[in-house]
Amino acid sequence: MMKRFVLFLTLVIILFTSACSANSTKAPEEKFNDYIKAWEKQDFKKMYTMISSKAEKQYKAEEFIDRYQKIYKDLQISDPKITFEELEKSTLKKAKKNGEITIPFEVKLKSIAGPISFKYEATLVQEEFEKDKKTKKDWFVQWDPGFIFPDMKDGSKIKMEIIEPTRGEILDRNKMPLAMNGLVYEIGIIPERFDENETQSKERLADLLNISVEFIDEQLQQDWVQSDYFVPIQKIDSENEAIVNEAMTIEGVTKRDAAGRIYPAGKSAAHLTGYISQVTAEDLKKLDKDRYLPEDMVGKSGLEKLFEDKLKGERGAKIYIQKENEEIILAEKPVKHGENITTTIDINIQEKIFESYQGVAGTAAAINPKTGETLALISSPAYDPNNMVLGISQERWDVLQDDPNKPFLNRFSATYAPGSVLKPITAAIGLKNGSLKAEEGLEINGATWSNGKGWGDYKVRRVSVTGAPVDLTDALVRSDNIYFAMQAVRMGKDAYTKGLKQFGIGEEFPYKYPITHSSISSTGKIEDEVLLANTSYGQGEIELSSLHLATAYSPILNDGDMIKPTLLLSEKTGQIWKKNLLSKEDAEVIQEGLRKVVTKGTAKAAKNDQVAISGKTGTAELKLSADQRGDENSWFVAYPTETKDFIIALMMEKTQRLEGGIATKTATEIIQYVKK
Template structure:
């Protein structure tokens, strides 16, 4: 009896072990799904049924999956399925050649967005070890596992839609950078008469090398009856009519980037150009390809991400006898249109006033902080850089480097800094505007510690020198004395209150203004020179214009803005001067024009002007003088709706008051009728 019981227990244990080791369809497809989700396609093939392996090789299977998944940037693959119940599994055990159908869902991400589909997997049981009588389940695979729409044939296609680059507009919606028609000039080889002579003619007219034409015509795809592009030019280019007169030359219209402001806005707006291999690698973005354009300078570069937009992409299955079936789509996002506070009317007038001179001007609305103009002269024509046939886009007859962006640079401000020095002294109580200083002669030194160095002023005083007299006559000695009274530590601290030695709060990269090369002032001579805008102190034109808003906004300095969407009237620095002293400063800046160094503005301007002049000597050494730069920071006294900080470089051998003259030229165009006080 015991032996019978033992045998029964043994048989039951063997049966249990055998049942435990048998792989179910649920377990097998779970394994298949796991391998699939990890994109381990070589292992996936091992789970295909014999019937499937007779239709497709391992190499074909792996390559097809890898190509499709790589091309579509497939990731995050997730497969879920409806598992068989225990009852269904028990029923399968009774079948002689069992097979089972499992509905499943696939979800994955592609570069065009999510892809999902439902399909059914048929699993068949096959003998894997005859000796052990071992069976396993295998997948009857077909193209539906890639996507059900491929079951009856078809190919996966990809369509990309390039975004339209955003435009750049001025405050009145006048375009500064737009997408417009340009001409692609090309050659139809079979129509060329005397090809070598014709190619040389074309090269001469378009100002390109003949070798460039030869290279284009020798490309592998070229045929005699095809259009071969060689250059892109503007419809207004004088070369267009000439080159089109040559037999065999044709044109195609295409969309290109146009810059209506030409030289006047070149440094501000910049331009686009071909993306380099180095830049393409640096970007690590699928939004760019080797044939794309990218912002090279100015706002085109600074706002590249916003202007560029994002390309749209569509993944579809193309069928011969029916419409394409879209399986994933990412809509195109066109670039953003950017509207500036810039007024192209003012921008062009200021640029044209420079003529053959070099320099920079920042013009702002002193009540709102909006930038009305940012000018750097000389400049280049970005249209000529992109499409020009003259070959002299970067040439300048006066050797003044048109590639240099002067409004994004800093300069010694000279005497236009004196109102800021005065405000600093008044604010800390070391400068009494009504206190007079007895100053004799044109030269002054504090004493032996200065060696042979002396501060020089341009005119003698008649009696004690107070703040008004010092600003009207632009007395360097007065301000040197005031700076020494403040001391280096207080001087630096007060100038930091005006935004020196900190990042300039602006939408476009403008360098910080600096007090010295180290941010410190360690000797009295440097302190004296710094007080009237020489020494090592430097400012940008825009910061200088911004600093003068203190005198028109109750002692607060505005934050300058460039985008029309920004809030205006924001305060950058507050309480830099009292209301009473602001009114005093306004009166003094008016007197500088009526009675002082800016009389030319009073004589020539159509409207009353208030402002301050400045001349900066760029010394080559302690003993040798160098070039001179001239500044004028000014605004209409009665209706201060524009404030300009204007710099003209190398004025030492030019007419007196050149910066004033250019300012007046612009103001008189903006205010064409004479308005006397």
């Protein structure tokens, strides 16, 4: 009897438990926690399934989801965190009895305008619903717009203001603009204003703006274009009013003012300033998504790219609720305008040097050897950065890309064979290590020399032959290859390589702008005696940038210390990069030789009545093979003899086709201009 009763009781408990399970619900705080998890994941569809039937009647699913998505996207809402305190048992008991409970909660999230936090109360109601043909009960959120932001509960709208930062400008040492903000004209078309001569109008405009009719058609065929819309075609510098005025005579064409980036020096400083352009999809993958939007501009090259982070600035934003008579600010981030970048460049010197090239390919660097300040960095030929910002046609781009003189190539950041302008550095190395005696005359017979065994048929050649012994000064004046080859062989490849490295050759160049580091050879070593001999007079495989060459001459003027070059006016001047590369006395010996190079030697073209000049010429022959004559690059590294406060290292390419001494004459004109 007792066993039957126990069995009966067990069955009753099981059946009762099953019945309860079929109709059981989560506790209200558990249900709200589920809602919070969906909210923090921004799963608005799931959130909607958890709101009350009353809320469902007021707010349709599409409206609810779209509203959340738009607000969160526009305000760049991220990382929402929602918290609430654990409910007391008495509160839960009362809730189960009444079928309703209020849960205070706090929301913290990030936005485009900064962090936002608010407190609100969620009312959860218990409702019956059908599932699997059974009636069940559960808790649902009595949602209203106050859940988005409390002050939206009464139907008030949320608004946002974006304050765009002003891009910083790039200035020269005298605060003259290298890159500035200004107004430009934007030429465009309003399609409905075209008359029956539409084809002729497009052809006229294309010819005027140096673009193709196909390009114009591409702009007009964009998806967003409507007949009464202004369709931008090209931006024009405000100084080109003649083009603008002629464009305005074409049926259907009009203009508007637009903000633009202007490069007053144009081609003269193109590779230095670089340019900005609209961000691409690839750019956006790499850039800070909080700072860049698809319509933003970004530095693409040069200083614009190098200092993008400082120049860009940070946009400001304000998120607020608009009430009838007031604004309730939820978050506000002040705009941070871009910083100006002030360089050590003198734009007048920069333009003068560039213009003196007259389109000849080459590079130059000018520095103050006492302070290290860079006064000019030249790469010729160049493109016009204004065209890159205003809009360049594919046809024009292709012409520049295919130009054999490579206007897009930044030559001042590249390295080249220095030729004979390396000889003063070779002399300094020998004087420092004691293998070279300035007054010692070397016996050199004839125009060629070979050290014999191991050289094969190779011989070093010199241009000027003398029967007398050759000392250092005479070797500089005559630019005697054999003298310097002999001196390098005498000191040996290890000592000579060590000396080159002491001049910073082979190591990273300490400069704000990326300059390719100079190299001793393709392997970084001098492997044999022939390469040693060739390297001594700037041939072989050694390469330096024009800026490194100008810097490498500074120890000759600074009692043996090599200055550290600077580019920004904010940098400390007079810093020493390499100390004690030669003695004051030895530096004076080389100075004497460099002056005589102008008065008696290979740089007579620099001799003038206006300003005394010292310097060294050099010709680097670029051969494809030993028996084939190659192109020649001509160098002149020079400074004013008296003041010694300006060094220019200037190189022109393929000068075998140009008048003799063109590099020397050009550098002389520059020094005369600077010292007038």
